[in-house]
Amino acid sequence: MSFFSKKVSRIQPSPTISITAKAKKLKQEGKKIIDFSAGEPDFDTPENVKNAAIKAIEEGKTKYTPVNGTKELIDAIIKKFKRENNLNFDSEEITVGCGGKQVIFNALLATIEKDDEIIIPSPFWVSYPDMAILTEGLPVVLDCSQENNFKINPQDLENKITNRTKWVILNSPSNPTGAFYSELELQNLAKILLKHPHVWVMCDDLYEHIIFDNLKFKNILQVDDKLKPRTFVVNGVSKAYAMTGWRVGYGAGPKELIKEISKIQSQSTTHTSSISQAAAIEALNNSDEFIKKNKKIFQDRRDLIFSNLKNFTELQVFLPQGSFYVYVCCNDIIGKKKEDGIEIKNDIDLSDYFLDEGVAVVPGEAFGCSNFFRISFATSNENINEGCKKIIDACKKLK
Ligand SMILES: Cc1ncc(COP(=O)(O)O)c(C=O)c1O
Known part of the structure; x- marks a missing residue:
């Protein structure tokens, strides 16, 4: 053996x-x-962000922080959601981890039982299926054809939903295709999801700020807030602020989910670096x-x-x-x-x-x-x- x-x-x-x-x-x-x-x-990484990190070191912000992130960072994240997405979260609905990657992994670990299904639209970011497998879930790949601009056909989504479906992952703009969902397309997906109240939605918004042709970003929660009790919005500082090495990602969702994620994190990484958290505050507040x-x-x-x-x-x-x-x-x-x-x-x-x-x-x-x-x-x-x-x-x- x-x-x-x-x-x-x-x-x-x-x-x-x-x-x-x-x-x-x-x-x-x-x-x-x-x-x-x-x-x-x-x-x-922008100078002001680097300087915020240096200042944090000089001020001795080098100790453990709360598991879900410092109060200042959580406040900055709440403000970001309000300012950029018109979404309201309170502090108990936010978690901060070592990159969006850890935040997604924690959410899956907190929710997946053996053979629970996670619907993953393909082409997908490489880590989703392997994370599903690591948490003993079943990745259910939903093919999105080039004819449909690599986006989900709502009927195909509905066909993949079973009573074992726990999550549907949405990633717009997408890695690897750069496909971007319009408000109408999100509304059509929301209509399907509203018919299946046991299914949760994971919105991976890591590329929110890298969009072209004057498009305006929206995630599914901005389009239909009835999904709020079962949507987890993931974002991070890696791509938008050129901060991949700092390892700061965050998620916003129902309190019960955040509580479970917090338990996992408290027994694994505890939190991401206190210095990186200080840098992320500056990035979120001052990077327009x-x-x-x-x-x-x-x-x-x-x-x-x-x-x-x-x-x-x-x-x-x-x-x-x-x-x-x-x-x-x-x-x-x-x-x-x-x-x-x-x-x-x-x-x-x-x-x-x-x-x-x-x-x-x-x-x-x-x-x-x-x-x-x-x-x-x-x-x-x-x-x-x-x-x-x-x-x-x-x-x-x-x-
Ligand atoms: C779609 C997508 N989600 C999440 C991540 C995770 O990024 P990070 O862990 O650096 O926040 C990546 C990184 O490549 C990505 O492409």
Whole structure:
């Protein structure tokens, strides 16, 4: 009998993190790699946020904090929800963890019994299914076709709901496709969800601030507050404020859920770093300009990728409305052969081949949707131009 747990043997290390690590290693060995795999903004954390952290250290804010986060941070989160989403929460409805990732994991651990079902729209963020498995739940993948712009068809959602469904995860804008739900689309999903009162909704809003074309962000709770007693809104500072390494995420939802999450956290990490919490307060309170500036940069980069790839018809690029990812269909490339005669059988082979050719992307397989790959445009314009050229040249070499 293995010493190691079966649950853990059933999951994989995060594929996006492994590809980024592989690309880094090749770079360290002296190979020039354009890294399109990163899941984090390439900007530095804003100065005012860094200074808030330094001040916290100098003021001795270096001790344990309450499990759910400091009062000041919880207040800043409550204000953020009111100001940006017109949602009202009180302090007992907020939890802060080590990134949105831990907040989601805690919520699943707090609620999932063996074989409870979690509906995960695909293409999905890589961690949802493995988190479901770790908590002994069953990930139920809901395919969202490209024809439907990688968004949920409400009828398909209803067809997946069973009496074992505990959660539906909504992620808009989405990683990996950048798909963004309009108010009307959310209303249509809410109509279905209201018919099934045992189902809870997890809104992963991590990319809320990275949206394009003057779109206005809304999550499902803003569209229908009847879902409030069973919705958990997750957000964090990683993507919006270029703070991935600080590890601060937060969630807002019913008190009973927060209480259970708090128990888990008190027996595991206790809380995220007191210094990071001080920095997050500053980020939430004073970053309007930073967000505005980066939104424009990301939109320009999206357009640059699009203009680089749009005339190369063997790859079909899905135009994202948010996030910093482009999802690219490589159906027409699969089945071709490399110069050494070896066939590119799938998007994993293609991504490996691209890495040999000096560009790192993440295969669609990792997001539950094959014959695609994801390009992250959290990188400079020069890298975007060079990386797109490498991709096109590499594809042209295939026979
Ligand atoms: C959709 C989505 N949700 C949640 C997270 C978690 O981010 P963090 O733990 O850094 O807050 C990520 C990170 O890549 C993500 O892409």
